[in-house]
Amino acid sequence: MKTAPASPNSLFWFRKGLRLHDNPSLWAAIKDAKHLYAVFVLDPWFLKPERVGVNRLNFLLQSLTDLRSSLKARGSNLLVLRGKPEEVLPKVWKDWKITRLCFEVDTEEYAKERDVKIEAAAKEAGIEVISCVSHTLYNTEDICAKSGGHAPLSYKGFEKAMNALGPPARTAPDLPAKLPPMDPSSKGIADKDTDVPSVSDLGYIEAVRTPFKGGETEALARLAEQLSDKGWVAQFEKPKGDPTAFDPSPATTVLSPYLKFGCISPRLFYESLQQVYMEKKEHSKPPVSLLGQLLWREFYYTAAAHTPNYHQKEDNPICKQIPWDDTPEFFKAWEDCRTGYPWIDAIMRQLHEWGWMHHLARHCVACFLTRGDLYVSWEKGRDVFDRLLIDGDPSINSGNWMWLSASSFFYQYFRVYSPITYGKKYDPEGKYVRHFLPALKDMPAKYIYEPWKAPKKVQEEANCIIGVDYPAPIVDHAVVSKQCIARMKQAYDAEKAGQNPSASPPKRKATGGEKPLTKMLKPT
DNA sequence: GTCGAGTTGTTTGT
DNA sequence: ACAAACAACTCGAC
Numbered sequence: 089m090k091t092a093p094a095s096p097n098s099l100f101w102f103r104k105g106l107r108l109h110d111n112p113s114l115w116a117a118i119k120d121a122k123h124l125y126a127v128f129v130l131d132p133w134f135l136k137p138e139r140v141g142v143n144r145l146n147f148l149l150q151s152l153t154d155l156r157s158s159l160k161a162r163g164s165n166l167l168v169l170r171g172k173p174e175e176v177l178p179k180v181w182k183d184w185k186i187t188r189l190c191f192e193v194d195t196e197e198y199a200k201e202r203d204v205k206i207e208a209a210a211k212e213a214g215i216e217v218i219s220c221v222s223h224t225l226y227n228t229e230d231i232c233a234k235s236g237g238h239a240p241l242s243y244k245g246f247e248k249a250m251n252a253l254g255p256p257a258r259t260a261p262d263l264p265a266k267l268p269p270m271d272p273s274s275k276g277i278a279d280k281d282t283d284v285p286s287v288s289d290l291g292y293i294e295a296v297r298t299p300f301k302g303g304e305t306e307a308l309a310r311l312a313e314q315l316s317d318k319g320w321v322a323q324f325e326k327p328k329g330d331p332t333a334f335d336p337s338p339a340t341t342v343l344s345p346y347l348k349f350g351c352i353s354p355r356l357f358y359e360s361l362q363q364v365y366m367e368k369k370e371h372s373k374p375p376v377s378l379l380g381q382l383l384w385r386e387f388y389y390t391a392a393a394h395t396p397n398y399h400q401k402e403d404n405p406i407c408k409q410i411p412w413d414d415t416p417e418f419f420k421a422w423e424d425c426r427t428g429y430p431w432i433d434a435i436m437r438q439l440h441e442w443g444w445m446h447h448l449a450r451h452c453v454a455c456f457l458t459r460g461d462l463y464v465s466w467e468k469g470r471d472v473f474d475r476l477l478i479d480g481d482p483s484i485n486s487g488n489w490m491w492l493s494a495s496s497f498f499y500q501y502f503r504v505y506s507p508i509t510y511g512k513k514y515d516p517e518g519k520y521v522r523h524f525l526p527a528l529k530d531m532p533a534k535y536i537y538e539p540w541k542a543p544k545k546v547q548e549e550a551n552c553i554i555g556v557d558y559p560a561p562i563v564d565h566a567v568v569s570k571q572c573i574a575r576m577k578q579a580y581d582a583e584k585a586g587q588n589p590s591a592s593p594p595k596r597k598a599t600g601g602e603k604p605l606t607k608m609l610k611p612t
Numbered sequence: 613g614t615c616g617a618g619t620t621g622t623t624t625g626t
Numbered sequence: 627a628c629a630a631a632c633a634a635c636t637c638g639a640c
Contacts, residue, residue, distance in 0.1 A: 243619075244618085326619060331620095375619040376619045376620080377619095381619090384619080447620080448620060451620070499618095502621085503620095504621065504622080505621065505622090506621075506622060506623095509622070509623085510621080510622090
């Protein structure tokens with residue numbers, strides 16, 4: 089590699105990390121730089137309705153708009169380019185005589201493959217490449233190194249590895265008020281060529297419905313607001329949250345979409361929490377505390393980055409091989425909010441409209457689709473979440489789906505969420521259900537979670553005939569949940585026998601083992 | 613090999 | 627409000 093020039097022309101490539109605060113890679117880009125070019129590349133690989141829903145795409149575009157105005161305020165700009173990064177970047181680094189390329193480390197599958205190619209091409213062109221870790225608290229490799237060379241698969245193991253590393257790196261200092269300018273004679277840097285498009289510019293016709301707005305400015309304001317109630321922060325325990333809370337605001341911080349895109353730095357969140365905990369001596373602790381939530385993110389990022397085939401069941405060494413059913417009619421009903429269980433359908437409706445639901449609500453629908461009721465593969469549900477969530481983050485999403493389907497991390501498959509009583513205990517009046525499923529808005533509270541039990545007269549008075557205005561349940565939870573538990577046991581036993589065939593012969597159940605349970609699960 | 617723990621279950625009792 | 631029964635998993639420490 090050539091020696092880096094004294095006054096480099098730097099290209100900073102934004103991908104995640106859509107922020108100016110705590111951005112060590114951007115610091116590396118501006119160091120001694122004569123010129124700085126900040127770009128975001130709209131990659132056609134992402135920009136497909138089957139890959140990213142309108143709510144998250146809009147969140148991204150708002151984040152870019154915010155970033156653009158922040159950069160302009162510092163005498164720079166964000167140039168939004170379109171096309172495959174491996175084609176677009178070499179073109180501009182040639183046009184702009186770039187000598188240094190900087191970007192934040194991204195551990196996700198597609199990003200890793202992409203970045204290896206870009207880095208090789210840049211070095212080939214004599215360009216210095218600098219890449220820092222700032223999307224996670226730690227370098228995930230360091231966590232693995234402290235855990236016997238592999239990603240920890242339990243929270244305890246993760247905690248041990250993390251404690252061995254000590255506290256994470258401090259946040260980077262604020263950037264200077266003025267950033268190195270672009271050379272005004274550079275090709276293709278005019279506003280008209282590099283502006284942030286709208287969702288309709290990108291071919292999306294669906295309306296944006298999420299109430300959450302993207303961007304670093306919004307993220308910092310939300311962080312400040314959420315952490316201003318120090319008593320609340322200090323006593324926060326995730327399992328005690330109310331998944332039905334939505335008006336005026338949910339039971340959690342909703343910082344997840346900002347962390348997903350890096351509008352907020354995890355290290356800034358970490359430091360801000362530590363400040364509150366210093367003041368409030370009595371406070372909740374990981375894994376249930378707010379800090380714990382940030383550590384779970386780290387846990388899943390580490391697992392994803394260091395597990396082969398993490399995003400699929402097949403050839404995934406940490407994933408139980410459960411023979412899920414292929415029942416597209418069940419899957420479609422779940423996806424389209426018509427399982428006939430209001431609690432499940434309301435959560436799925438919130439997913440479509442807001443792109444966000446409370447974590448425990450996600451548990452309920454994930455359990456229902458997989459091991460609890462429909463026995464459909466977690467990969468199918470994962471794809472839906474991946475597309476529709478504004479915080480859809482592959483490492484965390486696939487991990488949680490394996491957790492909920494008892495495919496990895498969590499194995500107590502007999503603990504099944506009830507699609508009837510779970511919501512009822514938080515919201516007996518059914519306000520949440522009524523809001524997201526207006527067809528049921530006048531159903532008496534007594535029947536709001538089980539409307540099929542309402543007498544015909546009650547249904548008529550509520551203007552909601554079951555089977556007409558709102559579907560009848562596609563399965564009988566009391567029946568199928570028991571069958572599912574039995575099938576999970578069978579699958580676990582088969583896995584054990586398969587993994588270690590010499591230790592014990594394949595177990596055969598005395599009775600019931602060969603029952604065609606699939607047939608029994610069909611809609612009645 | 614045993615035993616306790618595991619961010620977030622449900623139902624039925626008192 | 628809290629406790630036991632339900633049926634019973636894996637992992638990791640010892």
